Structures are given as structure tokens and as C-alpha cells.
Amino acid sequence: MTTRIDLWWLPRAVLLGLLAFIIFGPLTNLLLWTVAEKWYFPHMLPLDYGFGFWQRVFSPRGNAMVSLGSSIVIASLTVVVSLALAIPAGYALSRLRLPFRGLFLLAFLIPQAFPNLPVYVNIARFFYQIGLNGTIAGVVLVHVTHGLVYAVWIATAAFSAVDVDLEEAARSIGAGPFRAFRDITLPLAAPGLLASAIFVFLESLDEFTGTYFVGAPDVTTLPLLLYTASSGGNYQIASITALLLLIPSIGFMLVVERFLRADVLSKVGH
Amino acid sequence: MDAGAFLSIEDISVGYGPTTVLDGLNLAIGKGEFVALLGSSGCGKTTLLRTIAGFARPAKGAIRVADRNVTHLPPDKRGMALVFQSYALWPHMTVTQNMAYGLKLQGRGRQEITSRIGELQGLLGLSGLGDRKPAQLSGGQRQRVALGRALAIDPEILLLDEPLSNLDARIRLTVRHEIRALQKRLGITAVHVTHDREEAMVMADRIVVMNRGRIEQQGTPEDVYNRPASPFVAAFMGAENLLDMEVSVGPQRINLAGQQVLAMPHHRDLRSGRAEIRFRSEAATLLRPGESPPAQAGGLELAGGLELTGTVANVSYPGGHFRHGVRIGEREILVDSPAPFNQDEHVRVYVPSSALFIFNTSTDGENDRQTEAISN
Numbered sequence: 350m351t352t353r354i355d356l357w358w359l360p361r362a363v364l365l366g367l368l369a370f371i372i373f374g375p376l377t378n379l380l381l382w383t384v385a386e387k388w389y390f391p392h393m394l395p396l397d398y399g400f401g402f403w404q405r406v407f408s409p410r411g412n413a414m415v416s417l418g419s420s421i422v423i424a425s426l427t428v429v430v431s432l433a434l435a436i437p438a439g440y441a442l443s444r445l446r447l448p449f450r451g452l453f454l455l456a457f458l459i460p461q462a463f464p465n466l467p468v469y470v471n472i473a474r475f476f477y478q479i480g481l482n483g484t485i486a487g488v489v490l491v492h493v494t495h496g497l498v499y500a501v502w503i504a505t506a507a508f509s510a511v512d513v514d515l516e517e518a519a520r521s522i523g524a525g526p527f528r529a530f531r532d533i534t535l536p537l538a539a540p541g542l543l544a545s546a547i548f549v550f551l552e553s554l555d556e557f558t559g560t561y562f563v564g565a566p567d568v569t570t571l572p573l574l575l576y577t578a579s580s581g582g583n584y585q586i587a588s589i590t591a592l593l594l595l596i597p598s599i600g601f602m603l604v605v606e607r608f609l610r611a612d613v614l615s616k617v618g619h
Numbered sequence: 620m621d622a623g624a625f626l627s628i629e630d631i632s633v634g635y636g637p638t639t640v641l642d643g644l645n646l647a648i649g650k651g652e653f654v655a656l657l658g659s660s661g662c663g664k665t666t667l668l669r670t671i672a673g674f675a676r677p678a679k680g681a682i683r684v685a686d687r688n689v690t691h692l693p694p695d696k697r698g699m700a701l702v703f704q705s706y707a708l709w710p711h712m713t714v715t716q717n718m719a720y721g722l723k724l725q726g727r728g729r730q731e732i733t734s735r736i737g738e739l740q741g742l743l744g745l746s747g748l749g750d751r752k753p754a755q756l757s758g759g760q761r762q763r764v765a766l767g768r769a770l771a772i773d774p775e776i777l778l779l780d781e782p783l784s785n786l787d788a789r790i791r792l793t794v795r796h797e798i799r800a801l802q803k804r805l806g807i808t809a810v811h812v813t814h815d816r817e818e819a820m821v822m823a824d825r826i827v828v829m830n831r832g833r834i835e836q837q838g839t840p841e842d843v844y845n846r847p848a849s850p851f852v853a854a855f856m857g858a859e860n861l862l863d864m865e866v867s868v869g870p871q872r873i874n875l876a877g878q879q880v881l882a883m884p885h886h887r888d889l890r891s892g893r894a895e896i897r898f899r900s901e902a903a904t905l906l907r908p909g910e911s912p913p914a915q916a917g918g919l920e921l922a923g924g925l926e927l928t929g930t931v932a933n934v935s936y937p938g939g940h941f942r943h944g945v946r947i948g949e950r951e952i953l954v955d956s957p958a959p960f961n962q963d964e965h966v967r968v969y970v971p972s973s974a975l976f977i978f979n980t981s982t983d984g985e986n987d988r989q990t991e992a993i994s995n
Contacts, residue, residue: 514707517674518765520694521701522721522772529695532720536711 382588402585420570424553427492431500439504473562483567491559496549507541625650631680655823663832700769708753715749721772779811858897860952881923881972900953902974
């Protein structure tokens with residue numbers, strides 16, 4: 350008997366390897382750069398390892414901490430404003446009859462439909478006139494227009510997943526409309542709303558173009574710092590900043606994965 | 620409306636967009652009465668219930684509870700409680716929290732709430748389940764929690780929207796009696812929506828048969844069952860056998876295609892002409908040629924009945940008796956018999972006068988379409 354070797358493993362292994370390299374290659378490179386003291390061409394690996402650049406980033410004179418602070422403040426404010434708009438909007442949309450619903454949901458996509466650059470340039474010009482340029486409020490406003498799509502779409506799905514019967518059951522035994530919303534609908538939609546908050550937070554943390562045009566140079570966020578560092582050839586600082594940006598993203602993604610249930614996801618955009 | 624009516628629905632019309640679901644409907648319900656709204660899906664019974672509850676807005680008409688006009692009151696101000704078909708229990712609350720919510724809204728003290736809910740849980744057989752979430756309950760238990768949640772607020776009117784349709788057939792039979800007993804004991808006024816004839820018959824004081832947004836007939840279960848006012852009601856109440864015949868109406872007797880049957884009180888609106896004859900499979904008797912019909916009180920001559928001849932097309936045994944498909948001319952009817960007959964055997968079918976429901980065929984053929992929709 351001859352043992353036949355299944356040659357199919359070969360292309361599969363190659364494909365998987367390639368995929369792993371595409372995903373983890375840049376990440377490994379980034380991690381290496383954060384601890385490289387000295388690294389130049391043609392060397393495959395850094396010549397010197399150390400945390401010297403971390404000290405520089407976190408030193409009182411480095412901009413990283415300030416940028417991180419303003420990034421978090423801006424992202425938090427963006428979440429608050431977006432949810433304040435998305436909760437009533439999402440609730441109304443989820444209880445609306447269908448033809449209008451699709452139209453409204455589509456309307457929130459419009460800011461995404463145009464090329465970002467000209468839009469932001471115009472916003473910057475307008476904000477400059479009314480004195481919002483270079484302020485946290487201005488940057489938050491830009492981030493809100495960006496994040497509102499996610500917030501409204503996910504909030505609509507979250508509220509749609511709450512059966513109208515559940516709300517009516519509360520109404521029928523004596524709860525007014527606000528009481529029923531507060532006691533029944535809101536708690537049941539909370540996981541979805543939390544997920545939408547996280548998406549908005551991450552979007553805001555990551556946002557570059559709008560922040561650059563509206564906020565710079567007075568407001569510096571982590572992505573702006575990253576840009577300045579890497580365009581100055583300072584790969585260590587850039588990598589450390591990128592790592593800082595990566596941590597909340599990965600952490601929150603794990604949370605979202607837990608909270609965004611299938612029944613909510615299936616209603617996104619419906 | 621009736622002076623004694625506790626809940627009165629006056630000339631109510633409800634529509635969704637261009638379609639009219641209820642059209643000028645009137646209904647009066649007494650205090651402590653258990654009324655079943657019976658009809659097939661799409662007849663408007665659930666819409667009527669939701670209109671009473673305040674979830675559907677009538678285009679015209681009024682709803683009064685004890686002479687208080689509640690037509691424009693929101694659902695939470697009507698003093699009613701609705702039990703949903705889906706039970707609509709709140710998954711983030713425990714059984715006790717679900718049941719206590721209404722009392723909490725009323726601002727009752729904790730002591731009072733605890734004792735009232737404890738009492739209700741005992742009454743409903745839910746003791747010891749108070750800390751469970753709805754997901755950890757069986758269907759029957761969920762149904763009881765939903766009922767308990769509605770009863771906790773001591774509503775003037777209890778509205779039930781097919782509350783038994785999601786239960787196992789076996790549990791359903793016992794829950795029927797439980798709900799009925801509870802309603803009697805609490806003296807609560809109840810409106811129950813169902814498409815199940817037997818459920819309505821067993822539970823209700825009065826059955827309101829609905830069809831296409833109108834009330835076809837209302838009366839006691841016995842009334843509706845034995846004296847259906849329209850072909851639709853007859854078919855819905857189980858008189859599925861249908862024959863077309865020429866009738867001529869005399870003072871005491873009705874001539875059905877040459878045969879004399881006794882005119883019964885429920886035949887009084889009959890006119891001579893084409894008519895459709897309806898009867899239940901269990902009301903007819905299957906006879907061999909030459910065999911005489913069973914003796915009846917008052918004798919055969921007085922009772923009279925319809926005799927038909929045909930051949931047995933098929934035999935089945937649904938339990939308790941044999942069910943025969945009997946071919947009579949173009950039509951096939953179903954007749955029950957304690958003993959089986961052979962396939963293709965020539966038989967006679969005897970239907971006593973009291974079991975015959977005779978209706979004039981309307982000229983536009985509307986009745987035909989309605990009744991066909993039921994038998995499908």
C-alpha cells in the first residue's frame with residue numbers, strides 16, 4: 350500500500366502564511382520599532398534595543414501625554430454628543446414605518462459619500478469665521494458628523510431589536526411613554542448603545558483629516574502627533590504613538606464583540 | 620347603548636392607511652363578563668382589542684368605561700391591562716420584578732407590593748420562582764407571569780390577546796380553566812381574543828364572532844353553536860358539510876328538494892329559493908339501505924329530517940368514531956359513525972331537522988367566498 354500524500358496542504362499553507370504575514374508583518378515591525386534604539390538599512394533587525402524613546406514620549410516635555418489627554422477628552426465628548434443625538438434619532442427611526450426609515454438612514458451616510466478633504470477644508474474655513482477653528486469644540490463637532498453614522502445606525506438596530514410588545518406591556522399596566530422608555534426600552538437597548546458608543550469613541554480616536562484641518566496646530570491629538578513624528582523620520586516615536594492608539598481599539602473590540610449580539614447586528618441598516 | 624354596559628364600544632372605525640379594519644362596530648360588555656372575540660386571522664379581532672387597550676387609534680366612534688369616555692386616553696390611563704400573545708415579559712427583570720412593576724408605578728409601599736405579589740404568585744402557582752428570569756421559565760410559567768403582571772394592578776378590564784396560542788396543546792386545556800376560574804373569582808371584566816372555537820366556548824360567557832371587521836353574531840356559546848345566524852358562523856362553529864338545495868318555506872315545515880323537514884326557531888328568516896344547507900359531521904347518522912333512522916324524542920314523524928343517498932368515498936379513524944367521506948352527487952360530505960362502513964358502499968345519510976342550518980344563498984355569492992376561506 351502506498352500512502353498518498355495530499356498535496357493540497359501546500360497551497361493552503363502558503364495562503365495561510367501569506368495572510369498571517371499581511372496581518373502580523375506590519376504589527377511586528379511596529380513593535381520592533383517601539384523598542385529599537387538604533388536600526389538602519391541594510392540590517393534586518395534593530396542593532397540596539399531599549400526603552401529610551403518611551404522615556405522621551407512620556408517625559409513631561411514630550412507632547413504624547415498632552416495629545417493623549419486631548420484625544421481622550423475629544424473622543425469622550427464626541428461620544429456624549431453623538432449618543433445624545435443618536436438615542437432619540439435611533440429610537441424614532443426604529444419605530445418609524447419602513448420607506449422613510451431607509452431614507453433617513455441613508456441621509457446619515459451623506460457626509461461619508463463626499464471626498465473628505467474638500468469637505469473639511471470648507472468646514473475649516475467656516476469654523477475659522479465663527480471662531481471654532483483650533484478649539485476642542487470645533488474638533489468634537491467634526492468628529493460628531495463623522496461618528497453619527499455609526500451611532501445612529503447601531504442605535505436604530507439596537508432599538509429595533511427591542512420588541513414593541515415589551516414597551517406596550519409597560520404602557521398597558523400604567524407606565525407613561527417616558528417611563529416605559531426609561532425602564533424597559535433603554536435598558537434592553539443598552540448593550541447595543543454601548544457598542545455604538547465604543548465605535549464612535551474609536552472613530553474619534555483615529556480621526557486624522559478633520560482634526561488636522563480644524564484643530565491643528567492648537568489642538569494636537571495622537572494621530573496628529575503620529576503624523577508629525579513619522580513625517581520627521583522619527584519612527585520610534587511614531588510607533589510608540591501608534592501602539593498607544595492600538596490598545597484602546599483592541600480592548601474595546603473585545604468588549605464590543607461581547608455586547609453586540611447577533612439580533613442587533615442583523616438589524617443594522619434595516 | 621345598554622344601560623348596564625360597563626365597557627361600551629360605540630360605532631368604532633379603525634383603519635391602517637387606506638385599509639379599513641373595523642367599520643362602525645358596536646359592542647357592549649357588562650361588568651364581570653367574560654367575552655371572547657372569535658374569528659379567523661385578519662378579521663379585526665386583535666385590532667378591536669388593541670383599540671380598546673388604546674394602542675390603535677379609532678378614526679371615529681367612542682369607547683366608554685363606566686360612562687367615562689376613554690377614547691382619547693393613552694393606554695396607561697385606561698385602567699386596563701393587556702396580556703400579550705408573546706407574553707412580552709421583560710427579559711432584564713426577574714419574575715417578581717416583572718409582576719411588581721405596575722404596583723411600583725402606582726407608588727405603592729414595598730411592604731404592600733411584597734405581600735400582594737407573594738399572594739398572586741401563590742395563586743398562580745409561581746411560588747419559589749420569583750428570582751428567576753423569564754428565560755429560565757417554561758411556556759406555561761411565562762404565561763402565568765404575564766397574567767400575574769396584568770392582574771397585579773387590579774385592572775378594571777383584563778384584555779387577553781390569544782394568550783394560550785403559544786402553549787402546548789395539553790397545557791392549554793388546563794390553563795383555559797385556570798384563567799376562567801381566576802376571572803370569576805376576581806370578578807374582573809375580561810375580553811379574550813382567540814381563533815380557537817373550543818377555547819372561546821369553554822371560557823366565555825358570551826362569544827362575539829367577527830368576520831371582516833364586523834360582528835357576525837354574538838351570544839352565549841350555546842346560542843352561537845346551535846343557532847348560527849350566518850353561513851360564516853355555521854362554518855366557523857364546525858358545520859363544514861355544505862349542500863346546495865332549492866327550498867320552499869311553509870308555516871311549519873320546510874321543503875328541501877322534495878323532502879319535508881321541521882322548521883326550527885333558527886330557520887325563521889328563511890325565504891323560499893336557493894339555499895345552502897350546513898350541518899356537522901357528528902350530527903348526521905349513516906344508515907345502510909333499508910335501515911331506519913334512530914328514534915328521537917317525539918318520534919320520527921314529528922322531528923323529521925333530511926335524508927340523502929350516496930357512496931362512501933373514504934373512511935378514517937380520528938378516534939372515538941369513524942369518519943366517512945360520503946359522495947353525494949358532486950359534493951363530498953363528512954359523516955361520523957360509531958361503526959365503519961365499507962368503501963364504495965351505498966349509504967343513506969340522515970340529518971335531523973334541529974341539526975340543519977339553512978341559509979338563503981346571497982345573490983352576490985359573498986357567503987360562498989367567506990365560508991370557503993374558513994374551510995381552507
